[in-house]
Amino acid sequence: MKPRVCVLRTDGTNCDQETAYAFEKCGASVELVHVNQLRNRDVRLRDFQIMAIPGGFSYGDDVHSGKVLAVEMVSFFREELSEFVAQHKLLLGICNGFQVLVRTGLLPDADLGKIKVTLMGNDSGRFECRWVDMRVQKSPCILTEGMEDVVVSYQAAHGEGKFYAEPEVLDDLEARGLVVLRYVDRSGNETMSHPQNPNGSLRAIAGLCDPSGRIFGLMPHPERYVDDTQHPLWRRKKGAEPDGLLVFQNAVRYAGNS
């Protein structure tokens, strides 16, 4: 049976369709679910194996990016989310979805309501859209399985993507191997320089998972690179496998096997 994916929508979600397409391309069955449908119990989270929170400006990113949706989720879906996580299901947050995951406390420790890390305004002070390279780290992340040490290229498009936490929290995340992606320069080295590190993220962190590896959040957009023609240089490197595809293939394979 095809794994079922809930792509969550709310006011201001805007990367839902391409996220749905990426999952469908990898063989999943996708439903776009408005948060109101979950609140009304018209749709139940338990009927899905994967939940993806796509990019966008949920509720206008008012107060903080992803904050209002995070408050809504913690206020209304605490039990359902805990159950979802306990059942070893997959949670993916991209861009605004990553912001929601850290603001609910789902990242880094699946601890609802406990915020440990944050994504703050880019050092450049503005929204930026550009392709960035990242090296996949050794981590328990299910969605990047088999990609360790590979450099992937995705488009980043955000104004609040600077990964920030206290130094001891960062040390702890690294010690536990929860950093999944780091921005790298042309030579493939971890970088703090703009624009390769587009937002000034500490320790060049672009993506993070929880210790189980089943909750994964990242700022750049893998769903914007699942067809080769989506890459700006596809005419120069014909036949290259789209870097974003493996994330969704991993998700669908894992969900299909469990």
Added chain:
Amino acid sequence: MSIQEIRVIIKPGLPDAHGGEVLAEVQNALSITTLRQVRTAKVYRFEGISPQEAGMLAENLLSEFVFQIYTVNQPVIKDADWLVEVAYKPGVMNPEAASLVKAARDLGLSGLKAADSSWEYAFYGPLSAAEVDLITSRLLVNDTVQHIVTRSPETLAISGEPTPTRTIRIREMDDAGLLALSKNRLFLNLEEMRLIQHYFTDTGRDPTDCEIEILAQTWSEHCVHKTFKARVIVDGVEKQPFLKRLQEATRQINHPLVLSAFVDNSGVMDFYDGWAVCGKVETHNSPSAIEPYGGAATGSGGVFRDIMGTGQGAKVIASTDMFCFAPPDLAWDDIPPGCLHPGYLLRRVVAGVRDYGNRMGIPTNNGSLHFHRDFRAKPTVIVGSYGILPRDKAAKGQPREGDLIIAIGGRTGRDGIHGATFSSAAMTEHTISVNAQAVQIGHPIEEKRMHDVILMARDEGLIPAITDCGAGGFASAVGEMGAETGAVIALDRAPLKYSGLAPWEILLSESQERMVVAVAPENREKFVGLCARYNVEATVLGSFTSDGRFRATFEGLEVMDLGMDFLHDGLPQRLMPARWEAVVQPEPPVTAVDDWADALCAVLGHLNVCSKEPIVRVYDHGVQGTNALPPFNGVDGDAPNDSAVLTPLLGKPYGMVIGHGLNPILNRIEPYRGTVWAAAEAVSNLVAAGANPDEIMLIDNFIWPVPDEVMMGALDRAVDACADFSVQLGMPFISGKDSLSSTYRTTDGQVIQIPPVVCISAFGRIADVRRTVSADLKRVGTRLLLLGQRDLAAMGGSVFYDLLGYTGNNVPQVDLSVLRRVFETLYSRIQAGRVLACHDISEGGLATALAEMCFGGGVGVEIDIPSGIPAEQFLFNETPGCFVLEVDSSLQDEDLFAEVPWLELGRTVSDPVLSAVSGGRKLFSVGLDDLKENWQKPMNGVFGE
């Protein structure tokens, strides 16, 4: 009821990006060096909750301890030299307020009445009070929508009693009375005022203010396009009205892919697999001149709604932006009184387009920026939008008798009252204060959820007809939809932002993010339910009738009853004289370039040539995942392409290609050639990427000074150029707009005529995006060819002339039949896979095209300049419809371009230089790094690297 105040700052030691931005602006734009640091605090105010509850909100919603600190009802910054709080004025919608209320309620605070937010700026350094005033007035506060908070408000609620509907005693007025009534309110001329008077004399009663206002609005130049529909007498000979010429050209071409031209909110073209694509381009000049952020944002919002309101509803898939400003470094002394600085305008207009498009999730992936001193009084702000919809839902919908009139989206406030009449009037120094209400802040999230629900409702077949509320609000939307049937609405049913609106204000309000949908009565529940799921407010205002009248009531009383025929057809066709007068400009002396490196760097660093990448980077041009040709690519991601190629149906090879052409200075010299230039440039941008010249649609935008006889003469030529180009190239116009108010009067009577702008937008379809090319050079050792017929001696209006300080007179002439063959040939060669890279020649000439191709490929080029041609002309001439092509060196000449003008240009080399040989002599060899640095410098200076 007391208000709780929460202030939040970023922890000391962490970057305060917003504060840093303000500091940089103060240092750069105002040259105040005593300011050391700026910190910012966000201020939140809540009415109806306790201090304890405020603390809970601060903890759980408003601040994050990881990087922030908050206080409740206490100052948060105590050590600053100056502290200034800037808030939206009461009545201006703060888009954040609704989110604050929602989140607070989600956290269980049910007693909350209202919320607001603002910014506090803390200045550190020995500033004088006058300097603080300068900073706040020039950079932080736009008086139109914002104010400085000097003491905390006592309530956040806005209320008022509506002014009752008034009767205007028009029947007894003399001419002076009619004109007095019109002045500064209706903007109608005496003849039009008399017509209204006669109508009511015949009706036997005086009109209400609703009736007068709706007539003024419907008859405004902005809405009815009196000039474009007028009979025109050119040098004593009557010619067809402008609009008719364009429509006639489209009819004559009879293009099989046109599904809808000039009748709907956008023009629609057939696409593939049962889908259609559509396009619309609009201007928002006057609002952007006064409040650039809100003006540009609501311009984008409006044109997106035009797409959403096409057929039975379309998905918005692209946004474009074309701007003309005065140079961003213009001295303050050169700015006319009452106008904003062009540097500020540019940054705020870009921010407005950015925030609306990004939040809506619409990729902004095509645009351009043009500079000329004469835009100092008023910028030209053009925003376009494109969409996709099922072919069988692409025809303009017609409501039937009995269909409900449902308003969806945002609430109605006093926003933009008189926006339509205002944008039709020439601006004066008083415009900013008198018409402040005509500008507003956009709310893209409101529009996004409305967008989502429209597509759902369309797919369920619930929308027989839909239109957006633009200029004129409900009056215009319902009036147009019900023109053939009749309509009745109850104005008191409209949901309001605050109480106190008079009925005529509800009718005319231009509050953004509202649309009107016709829904069959049996589908009412289903439609309203769907809207509720998406948090979209839907209200039944009334219904369509069959009596041919437009009626409105307020609390049971009839406040309007007008015949639809008088409203829409009561205005007589104007008769307008036109006469063209060429102004002869001085010609520059013939000068040969001696320092080529300097000349090339100057051209590449010219404002109209330089890289606009910093703007594109702040737009989310990749959202929706559809870019098959992005605005910039190449090895460093910083080389421009000519057009955008999208794959709106993910997983399918079908491409939509979008581009445009615009050159404001050429129309001043010679509007016919200037307009052909714009059209040829627009289409060249498409064909350079691989578009099929047989499958291209055009959109016209005329942004003209208030047309006197001579400006009418210029317009006459521009329109003729459009029609000729369209017919000879076989590319129909299917949508267009004119805005004839680019005139500014200063207090001392000086009249500034903004350069007349024709913007031609073009879009087309491509069966397979894999058969398209980008502009970046692909490898070393390939051949470079130049394709197309250049009018080399015609350097009038070129960047090269501008750098010499001249305009000149000779605008390049384009042979349209040659152009057509060039397009066909280029298309066939790209289809055949023979072209590795292609770039069209535009402002800055061949040299610029080559440099940009080199930047993209990271390789150099060596070119030969044919003997007998002045190198200045060869390198810097701007004839449109000419292309640089990179082809494989093995390609034989007979495979190439037998039937069109072309020449061998040179070859690509591994040395990163642009070099040229002329008559066997080396002319120059300039490093790409130097060129690129000069090319990138101007906009990096404006926007930061």
